[in-house]
Amino acid sequence: MEIKKVRGFQDIYGKEAKKYRYIVDTARNIFENYNFEEIILPYIEDISLFIRSVGEATDIVQKEMYTFEDKGGRKVALRPEGTASAVRAFIENKLYTKGSYHKLFYEGAMFRYERPQAGRYRQFHQIGAEIFGVETPLADAELIKMVKDLLDRLSINARLEINTLGDFESRKRYIQTLKEYLNKTKENLCDVCKTRIDTNPLRVLDCKVKACKQSIKDAPKLIDFLPEESLKRYQRLKEYLKELKIEFVENPRLVRGLDYYTDTVFEFVSDEIGAQGTIAAGGRYDNLVEQLGGPPTPALGFAAGIERLMILLKQTPPEKQLTVIIPMIQEFEPQALKLASLLRKKDLRTELLLKTGSLKSKMKTANKLGAKYVIFLHEKPELKDMETGEQEIFQTEEDLVDVLLKRTTQTS
């Protein structure tokens, strides 16, 4: 029986792998310019880390985690998201003793056991960043700007939606009031929303069913429950965004799915990829560090779905021109090996053609490989430009290499 990849998992290769690498490299470059430092986090954590951070009642914890017991009887999970691990690492390594605040980024696979569909896999990849120990909304603005820079650099259009959730207490009071309101009008809601009253009442506010929209028109509004301080901070953030000329829409129904968010939340949404349109999202989580056993530390972060960015990435990542070396007869193979190493040492992308057969079939292969230049090795080395078809014979290999170097640096 043929062995196949497990449902929801994927091999990323060829053009897709290039896109993936391009996105990650671009993000890394931008994040480092913002002076974020990379943190490489484990893929496996104690289950309770996610239960305590993401939230006991969330779908992620209830049904989407890959959990198992290891041979030592530890109950562990493949990480479903990155923030929890970053917070754990921040506390465990006592980073709060090593500076006033910290800016970290990470990249890698996440795992959620869900029904796969377009833009959603059981193993997916995120690139994310977190800021620990900063209260000022200046940080919120910088974080959003950084994500925006990344999307701009990748020429990806997305709508920025923002909202504020306030602190835990006011949100709790609001949800309580909202539940009461929804229960009163329960009969008018769609079946899904009827269950949402208990599982995810805030989500009812974003239901697309007409009847629901109608019946929540007069629902209590979160903004009326928020403390003055939250409103002020939200106002400041909006000012900063305007100052940065970042367009945004306020979406009072924007609720992140995880329990730990407080105050600022934001999403970058694309309309081009259907249902899974959220390509990057994040927000503040001012209570989480303390909640997980660290000192009270305000914090915020975001994560972007690399697969979703890949769908939207239209431009083909820049590639180095390829030179293919073809030894004309076996006697020239040692020379070809040495020339190939030399070119690679000069930082040229070089293929020593390994295909056997007629010269015609070798040339076909060179063409398929996307060769810009071909070097024929016989008594005198010969350079061919595959675009123009021009060929030139050189007296020595050194002469050829000089010309080749000049041409490849000119054009790239």
Place this chain on the structure above:
RNA sequence: GAGGGUGUAGCUCAGAGGCAGAGCACAAGGUUGUGGCCCUUGGGGUCGCGGGUUCAAGUCCCGUCACCCUCCCCA
């Protein structure tokens, strides 16, 4: 957890009871060392799997598996 769709060559797919097909890809040649375009030739198949109906089943029936998509939820 609920709904829909698709499984035939390496890939994209046509074939809807009667010889297993096309395009692309791969290989050789047309061109006496030279790619792309064109032409010729060639290799390639458990028609997802199991059963049933029939003289005869990719084709009809039952079952099953896999994948894709949608909802829920999310990156």
